[in-house]
Amino acid sequence: MGKTLYEKVFDRHVVRELAAGQYQLFISLHLIHEATSPQAFAMIRERGLEVLYPGRTFATADHVIPTDSMVRPYDDELSEAMVEALHRNSADHGIRYFSPEKAEHGIVHVIGPEYGLSQPGLTIACGDSHTSTHGAFGAIAFGIGTSQVRDVLATQTLAMGKLNVRKIEVTGRLRPGVYAKDVALHVINRLGVQGGVGYAYEFAGDVVSAMTMEERMTLCNMSIEGGARCGYVNPDQTTFDYLKGRAHAPDSERWDEAVRDWKSTASDHDADYDDVVVFAGEDIRPMVTWGINPGQSVSVEQSIPQPETLQRRDAEAAREAFDYMGMRAGDAIAGTRIDVAFIGSCTNGRISDFEVAAEIVRGRKVAPHVRALIVPGSQAVRDEMIRRGLDHVFIEAGFEFREAGCSMCLAMNPDKLQGREVCASSSNRNFKGRQGSPVGRTLLMSPAMVAAAAIAGAVMDARVLTNHAA
Helix, strand or coil, X not given: CECCHHHHHHHHHEEEECHHHEEEEECCEEEECCCCCHHHHHHHHHCCCCCCCHHHEEEECCCCCCCCCCCCCCCCHHHHHHHHHHHHHHHHHCCEEECCCCCCCXXXXXXXXXXXXXXXXXXXXXCCHHHHHHHHHCCEEEECCHHHHHHHHHHCEEEEECCEEEEEEEECCCCCCCCHHHXXXXXXXXHCCCCCCCEEEEEECHHHHCCCHHHHHHHHHHHHHHCCCEEEECCCHHHHHHHCCCCCCCCHXXXXXXXXXXXXXXXXXXXXXXXXXXXXXXXXXXXXXXCCCCCCEEECCCECCCHHHCCHHHHHHHHHHHHHHCCCCCCECCCCECCEEEECCCCCCCHHHHHHHHHHHCCCCCCCCCEEEECCCEHHHHHHHHHHCHHHHHHHHCCEECCCCCHHHCCCCCCXXXXXXXXXXXXXXXXXXXXXXXXXXXXXXXXXXXXXXHHHCECCCHHHHCCCCC
């Protein structure tokens, strides 16, 4: 019987077996940012320890930095202290720091791939739940807590148990106007936000094979929202073409050898999976969340479900969501008024995301009552947008074109919702208070759908604006 990529990569990195079924796992690549690393550095400092392999750790500032201005010091003293601590700790321990002052920075899950750090066959850890993004490259990538950040800094290892593996096959083709974000939300809707607990998700099928690397990153990014510990795609020619020539990718002398090794990590054709789920790509439509977790969603063509049509646990969660969101069962999701439109985040802050959104807004104007933000996922993405003239497209439409950062994905920087505002967001979480206001409301959707909502001032089917309407 063959092995899955998860099994191969896990076994390759086992240092030793521990008690109670866990293993000491070597971490190939450690990514850190300013939000979860200061305490970890303090803990190793208190023990008189050094970073064991500083060349395997890379740092960037993303969560707390403001996107309206890069001028230091930042107005928020805590944000300034956190970024300064990251800079100082990186310098003290010889860690490569992608500095905002040198225009190198970006969201950790955007710049890792940009610099060619994320590669097939690696174990990748970061103190951020959406580390699953890097699984798009055929890596086992997972988020960790601050105490585990400490452990990786000090030992380059973690204690972990093995996961089950669920293969999620998406067959056929996606309809025009349907994107990776829609696939992710569709999967979570069908399997549930707890459906992946105890699993690694392997994404496969013709739809996934046809995706670009940026689309695969979006898909793997959202696997954590379905309860999975990580999600990955087997490496293929698309993966290799993306990596070739990047700063930290193997050079020309080592390239062929690296590709042979990467190919060997892919799941065997006779690999044994703990579960297999199949979705038809043609059945997936543009998705919109209506509730307070990413599984509470419908297609843009549908109405908000009646609680009695749901399973008991889901029905109770739906009633809580109705109370918080001000939604009503039976209402069409299309036409829901929005106040804010946000395109960015580690889920959808890459150049292809902004290209799709630009096609929607070009020659149109943001609705007068809507505050609309475009926030690139990295400085490199921002520079490329300017090179292609996309900044002018968005500015002329009425969007604010911001500096790179996490921005309105989460409430750790000045970009926040106010009061009961409703935000059409390309980010990954719609939890209560996630975007800064304890009563603010978030509707997750693809960048195309956010762009259309910004223009209409309400949720609408973006396909109508691109002649792709069903």
